């Protein structure tokens with residue numbers, strides 16, 4: 089089982105953005121769409137063994153946590169950003185008015201929204217997965233021995249802040265795919281392809 093978690097510092101938490109201008113109006117939800125594309129899509133296929141969390145911290149109602157559960161997802165994820173952004177919009181719409189922090193609403197089978205925080209999701213994930221923080225200065229990915237259930241945390245265009253990093257210290261090993269700073273979606277694609285190449289892939 090593979091889990092990918094991305095914290096999006098400015099991603100809007102209401103469906104108030106334009107599908108025709110995601111980078112300019114949504115707080116970079118376009119990055120989240122590409123992230124989902126890399127997490128789930130194969131050419132002519134879909135990775136059912138993947139769970140992805142989008143943690144949105146932009147205006148006006150942060151936080152919102154959107155969970156895509158590959159094993160249960162019934163809606164189609166397409167390669168284009170626009171249709172994926174529409175799913176995110178649907179989830180944000182379903183999450184409007186949510187008050188209880190722990191309550192998750194099912195938007196479609198396999199797609200959920202809640203008010204869970206970054207810390208809530210990390211704690212939940214740690215219950216059944218080894219946690220890795222994807223970071224340029226981490227241990228080279230080729231040197232890590234991955235167990236059956238793995239979870240990877242990434243930042244968005246701003247990266248993770250010092251408080252998030254402090255929270256992850258001691259609970260998430262830093263892992264690198266290279267010294268350069270790559271696009272979040274490229275890092276996820278690289279990790280998926282690297283894990284696929286292992287004799288017993290998670």
Ligand SMILES: C[S@+](CC[C@H](N)C(=O)[O-])C[C@H]1O[C@@H](n2cnc3c(N)ncnc32)[C@H](O)[C@@H]1O
Pocket residue numbers: 119221222223224225241242243244245246247248263264265266267268269270271272273275
């Ligand atoms: C700051 S990068 C760039 C975001 C970019 N603007 C985009 O469109 O995706 C996003 C995240 O990718 C991860 N990342 C980038 N380069 C990496 C590397 N060489 N090794 C491991 N993780 C990396 C980090 O978690 C980082 O916070």
